[in-house]
Amino acid sequence: MNKPVRVGMVGAGQLARMTHQAAVDLGIELSVLAKSPSDPAVLAGAKAVFGDYQDVNLLLEFAKNCDVVTFDHELVPYKAIHFLEENSIKVRPGSAAFMYSQDKLYARVKLQEAGFPVPAFTCMGEDDINAINSFADKFSWPVVAKSRSGGYDGRGVWVITNREVATEFFDNMKVRHGQSDEGHLDRNDQDQKVMPEETENFLTANSKNRFIIEEHVDIAKEIAILGVRRQNGQFLTYTPIETIQQNGICNELFMPADISETLAADAKSLAAEIARHVRVIGLIAIEMFITTEGKLIINELALRPHNSGHATIEASYTSQFQNHLRAVLDWPLGSVEMKVPSAAMVNILGSKSLADPMARIALLSDFPAISVHMYAKEPVFGRKLGHVTAVGTDTKALLGAARQCAKQLVGE
Amino acid sequence: MNKPVRVGMVGAGQLARMTHQAAVDLGIELSVLAKSPSDPAVLAGAKAVFGDYQDVNLLLEFAKNCDVVTFDHELVPYKAIHFLEENSIKVRPGSAAFMYSQDKLYARVKLQEAGFPVPAFTCMGEDDINAINSFADKFSWPVVAKSRSGGYDGRGVWVITNREVATEFFDNMKVRHGQSDEGHLDRNDQDQKVMPEETENFLTANSKNRFIIEEHVDIAKEIAILGVRRQNGQFLTYTPIETIQQNGICNELFMPADISETLAADAKSLAAEIARHVRVIGLIAIEMFITTEGKLIINELALRPHNSGHATIEASYTSQFQNHLRAVLDWPLGSVEMKVPSAAMVNILGSKSLADPMARIALLSDFPAISVHMYAKEPVFGRKLGHVTAVGTDTKALLGAARQCAKQLVGE
Numbered sequence: 001m002n003k004p005v006r007v008g009m010v011g012a013g014q015l016a017r018m019t020h021q022a023a024v025d026l027g028i029e030l031s032v033l034a035k036s037p038s039d040p041a042v043l044a045g046a047k048a049v050f051g052d053y054q055d056v057n058l059l060l061e062f063a064k065n066c067d068v069v070t071f072d073h074e075l076v077p078y079k080a081i082h083f084l085e086e087n088s089i090k091v092r093p094g095s096a097a098f099m100y101s102q103d104k105l106y107a108r109v110k111l112q113e114a115g116f117p118v119p120a121f122t123c124m125g126e127d128d129i130n131a132i133n134s135f136a137d138k139f140s141w142p143v144v145a146k147s148r149s150g151g152y153d154g155r156g157v158w159v160i161t162n163r164e165v166a167t168e169f170f171d172n173m174k175v176r177h178g179q180s181d182e183g184h185l186d187r188n189d190q191d192q193k194v195m196p197e198e199t200e201n202f203l204t205a206n207s208k209n210r211f212i213i214e215e216h217v218d219i220a221k222e223i224a225i226l227g228v229r230r231q232n233g234q235f236l237t238y239t240p241i242e243t244i245q246q247n248g249i250c251n252e253l254f255m256p257a258d259i260s261e262t263l264a265a266d267a268k269s270l271a272a273e274i275a276r277h278v279r280v281i282g283l284i285a286i287e288m289f290i291t292t293e294g295k296l297i298i299n300e301l302a303l304r305p306h307n308s309g310h311a312t313i314e315a316s317y318t319s320q321f322q323n324h325l326r327a328v329l330d331w332p333l334g335s336v337e338m339k340v341p342s343a344a345m346v347n348i349l350g351s352k353s354l355a356d357p358m359a360r361i362a363l364l365s366d367f368p369a370i371s372v373h374m375y376a377k378e379p380v381f382g383r384k385l386g387h388v389t390a391v392g393t394d395t396k397a398l399l400g401a402a403r404q405c406a407k408q409l410v411g412e
Numbered sequence: 413m414n415k416p417v418r419v420g421m422v423g424a425g426q427l428a429r430m431t432h433q434a435a436v437d438l439g440i441e442l443s444v445l446a447k448s449p450s451d452p453a454v455l456a457g458a459k460a461v462f463g464d465y466q467d468v469n470l471l472l473e474f475a476k477n478c479d480v481v482t483f484d485h486e487l488v489p490y491k492a493i494h495f496l497e498e499n500s501i502k503v504r505p506g507s508a509a510f511m512y513s514q515d516k517l518y519a520r521v522k523l524q525e526a527g528f529p530v531p532a533f534t535c536m537g538e539d540d541i542n543a544i545n546s547f548a549d550k551f552s553w554p555v556v557a558k559s560r561s562g563g564y565d566g567r568g569v570w571v572i573t574n575r576e577v578a579t580e581f582f583d584n585m586k587v588r589h590g591q592s593d594e595g596h597l598d599r600n601d602q603d604q605k606v607m608p609e610e611t612e613n614f615l616t617a618n619s620k621n622r623f624i625i626e627e628h629v630d631i632a633k634e635i636a637i638l639g640v641r642r643q644n645g646q647f648l649t650y651t652p653i654e655t656i657q658q659n660g661i662c663n664e665l666f667m668p669a670d671i672s673e674t675l676a677a678d679a680k681s682l683a684a685e686i687a688r689h690v691r692v693i694g695l696i697a698i699e700m701f702i703t704t705e706g707k708l709i710i711n712e713l714a715l716r717p718h719n720s721g722h723a724t725i726e727a728s729y730t731s732q733f734q735n736h737l738r739a740v741l742d743w744p745l746g747s748v749e750m751k752v753p754s755a756a757m758v759n760i761l762g763s764k765s766l767a768d769p770m771a772r773i774a775l776l777s778d779f780p781a782i783s784v785h786m787y788a789k790e791p792v793f794g795r796k797l798g799h800v801t802a803v804g805t806d807t808k809a810l811l812g813a814a815r816q817c818a819k820q821l822v823g824e
Contacts, residue, residue, distance in 0.1 A: 004455075004788065005770065021433050024456040027770050027786025027798065043416075044436040045457015314751075317781045317803075331773065335780040339726075339803055340751055358417065358439050361743065368747040369729045374439025376416065386439065391729075391751055 004029045007325060008066030009041070010053050014375040014384065015072040015305045015321075016041035018313070022321035028329070032072075033062050041072075043376040056080050063089040070282055070328045071304055074101040074149075078199070092281040092328035093303045099199060100278045101303040105148045105212055106202060114277055116270070117297050119289075120215040123148070125208035132166045132213050139215045145169060146212045157248050159216065173211075217297055221290040223257045224250075224308035225271035228283050228323040228333055235275050236323075236336045237268045238316060241308050243287070252403065253308055254344040254395050255315060259290065267296055274298070283324040285309060307347070307384075312336075314371050314389045315343035340391040344398035346406040348386040354379045355411030357386060367405040385410070416441045419737060420478030421453070422465050426787040426796065427484040427717045427733075428453035430725070434733035440741075444484075445474050453484075455788040468492045475501040482694055482740045483716055486513040487562065490611070504693040504740035505715045511611060512690045513715040517560045517624055518614060526689055528682070529709050531701075532627040535560070537620035544578045544625050551627045557581060558624045569660050571628065585622075629709055633702040635669045636662075636720035637683035640695050640735040640745055647687050648735075648748045649680045650728060653720050655699070664815065665720055666756040666807050667727060671702065679708055686710070695736040697721060719759070719796075724748075726783050726801045727755035752803040756810035758818040760798040766791045767823030769798060779817040797822070 005028040009016045012034035020041050023030040032041045034048040042048045051058040053076050060083070063069045068090040082095040091098075100107040105123050112118050120139055124131035136143050147156030160166050222245060226238040242257035243250040257264065271286050278284065278301070285306030287299040309320035318326075318334025326333050348357055356379050361372065367388075374386040388405045390398040417440040421428045424446035432453050435442040444453045446460045454460045463470045465488050472495070475481045480502040493507040503510075512519040517535050524530050532551055536543035548555050559568030572578050634657060638650040654669035655662040669676065683698050690696065690713070697718030699711040721732035730738075730746025738745050760769055768791050773784065779800075786798040800817045802810040 017436065020457065021436055024429065024433055025783070025785050026773065027788050029455075043441075045432065045459075047457075317783070329774070332777045333780065334783075337781070339781075361438065362741070363744075365744045368745065369749070369751075371437070371729070371746075373437050376439050 005329065006031055006066045007328060008033065008063055008069040009046075009072055010059070010062075010069065010076055011072035012039035012041035012046065012048060013072050014040045014377075014386075016046060017044045017375060018310075018319075018373070019072070019305060019321045019325065020044050020046040022319055022325055025322065026325060028325065030325075031062070031066055033059070038376075038378075040375045040377060054080065056083050060084060060087055060089070063087075063091075068092055068328050070324070071098075074098065074302070074304070076102075078102055078203075082196075094279070094281065096196070096199070097278045097280045097303055100280075100301050103149055104146060104300065105206060105209055106199075107301055108212060108214075109202070111274070111277075111298055116274060116277075117295065119144075119217050119297055119299075122213050123206065123209040124211050124213055129166060129170050132160065132169075133163060135213045136160075136163075136166075142216045144214050144216050146214065148210055148212060217289050218292040219289045220292045220294070221257070221259065222250075222299070223259065223267060223288050223290060224253070224306065225267050225286045225288065226283065226306065226309045226312070226320055226336075227271050227275050227286070228320070228327050228336065229275045229280050230327050230333060231281055231330045233276070234333060235272050236333050237271050238309065238312060238320070238336045239338050240264045240267055241311070243308050249347075250308055251347040251349060252345070252399065253311065254342065254399050255311055255338070256342070258395070263290065263294070263296070270296055270298075274301070278303070282327045283309070283320055307387075310373070310387050311343040311345040311389045311391075313373070314391050315340050341393045342395045342398060343389060343391045344395060344402045345387055345389045346399070346402040347384050348374075348388065348406045348409050350379045350381050350383040350385055351410035351412050352381055353411050354381065355409075357409035360409050360411060364405065364408065367401060367408075370402060370405050372405075372409075379410070417741065418443055418478045419740060420445065420475055420481040421458075421484055422471070422474075422481065422488055423484035424451035424453035424458065424460060425484050426452045426789075426798075428458060429456045429787060430722075430731075430785070431484070431717060431733045431737065432456050432458040434731055434737055437734065438737060440737065442737075443474070443478055445471070450788075450790075452787045452789060466492065468495050472496060472499055472501070475499075475503075480504055480740050482736070483510075486510065486714070486716070488514075490514055490615075494608075506691070506693065508608070508611070509690045509692045509715055512692075512713050515561055516558060516712065517618060517621060518611075519713055520624060520626075521614070523686070523689075523710055528686060528689070529707065531556075531629050531709055531711075534625050535618065535621040536623050536625055541578060541582050544572065544581075545575060547625045548572075548575075548578070554628045556626050556628050558626065560622055560624060629701050630704040631701045632704045632706070633669070633671065634662075634711070635671065635679060635700050635702060636665070636718065637679050637698045637700065638695065638718065638721045638724070638732055638748075639683050639687050639698070640732070640739045640748065641687045641692050642739050642745060643693055643742045645688070646745060647684050648745050649683050650721065650724060650732070650748045651750050652676045652679055653723070655720050661759075662720055663759045663761060664757070664811065665723065666754065666811055667723055667750070668754070670807075675702065675706070675708070682708055682710075686713070690715070694739045695721070695732055719799075722785070722799050723755040723757040723801045723803075725785070726803050727752050753805045754807045754810060755801060755803045756807060756814045757799055757801045758811070758814040759796050760786075760800065760818045760821050762791045762793045762795040762797055763822035763824050764793055765823050766793065767821075769821035772821050772823065776817065776820065779813060779820075782814060782817050784817075784821075791822070 012032040017040040142161040229235040240257040241255040244252040285302040289297040313319040390402045424444040429452040554573040641647040652669040653667040656664040697714040701709040725731040802814040
């Protein structure tokens, strides 16, 4: 038998788990660099190498056994990715694109330089309380502080309402910094030459800036535009998704987003321009604000399958997971059109009672048309344990049913 | 972490492969009793025990580690299944139901006794050429001969057009019998008492009957009704599927079948009655003929996910694979309704050139809306290497596109 096509994925969480399912359909092998045998993708049967993704030698060894390497998170140090590329590994997205998802400050600066609409922002180190106060003087309180890297699901984002809160925030950050383990490679670990000059200069100039301070945008809606891009530049955008944030986490969404056709078209064009600018290969998820004035503002980018795209499994001809695989392999992309009129997705979040949804799935009886996706994770309060998707015609009813089902599964 | 729910499946072919994907969604573990590490379900990451399913001790050891045991084929000896039941293993479907899919003669006799419409038939041993000739005298040539067990995909079915062909058939069968390895347990291997008396009597009375001889029905169409039944009797039927046979293999199908609503309703009721009669737990696929006179006649039963149901992955709210798992676990069944207007499926069959579809998938460009399912099998002429499904509105166009895509993948 011919050697199977093997895609390596760094990380083995639920995104890798669902990517594995998509890989099975395509007849390819997903190999994951995992932390533990209980990682969701390992439990789903992806071939696993266990170890620390910050160990560049292990990473290289892992990558050498794969036809192409991709990621289920953005925590791999930029320099490690560049090191793989220097060793002739096909990395998708490449290190230059990866900077846009790994370093929020880099993304902000570069997108602003290129003329894309981003919130007003500044950056600051941790002994620089004046930055935040003078920014607020200019733009008014509240302001938003964001970790430059490593934040997700509401972590690493703080709304700062006044000078007192700003002082508190600083004090907390100083304490936390002492304990922090951000996992960046020490810059002496690797030959400096592996970093392209421009990126190097940016990182040097901003080495002390750990936070972005940005204006608090008046948001009417939040949407996510998912797109997928091949090496040859072919780019397809999924139907716009409307995301509903709770405590900074996108736990609910529906598609198509409830926005005008013009705005949908504008958002898709903007996504296409960003994808081309970033030169992503694979999936890109672009979170956008729609302001109360109806303007589109770029919030964040993720260069991988994304929570906001889970409904594409049931609702679109080709799921985000399968299209990510197709793109990183430089295979023809699948259709991103919807095959049903509407879809809603709700995350299954660990409840305070720590009820195990696996013990409750057998009790479900009112939701026969809902698709359940369990991640095989131990219940922890607030943790994403799975998601449910409903497809049909009446968006409001679908969202209501999905929400109810997700709650029942955790005993709420 | 709680011990995961574990479903054992005997056999690790493409049905087990797709069942594994469904198991991942449900957060349960599929454990397969496989022949080799290159079995399709093993390559997809199902936990595997390797060995011979005819080794009852191995089978029991395998089963003891699972919450429930089911099958991806019907080759496990009836007595072995009954042996598991005697050892308090939950087997789904149970041995009594399993007889209907394993022993075609048993199914015919029992369904006829219960008043279900089956073709006129008789049975015969291999030194009994008179049976076939006298049956043909009564019903006219041609007649159809079928292996009582082990036949599938056109194997084990012969159309016999006249006395000369009948004589040839007999001569061939005698030669083949010398080489045959049907894999039934020798009846002295196990305590005779494990078999219920009625089944025992049937098997004793028919021990020499290796073939069914049946009338050649004038067929207008063939359909498959898939249903799924829980322990508590809950039974749901999928939308009727129209199957297109080539050389006795169902290689193409579409759903809904192009039949009247009345006939569809009749076929679904008939399926429900049969499922209740058979007391199946899990999936049941009932292949039916629609005669040129518009009558429904039962052809064969399979008590497992079935090739004719593959389009349910994309076309129905709940796939046959997921509903089989739900049913054998006695979990609430998922909706069997279609979420799209129409679907067509075509098998990817090994071509004479032995072109590897995995090497050709990257060349596809005209079929972005088609879902590809590869089984990770080595190309062999005529072997099912995968399938493609198209969903949408125009059945004829969907079938045409799926057919073309399947052919391109094997270089035809």
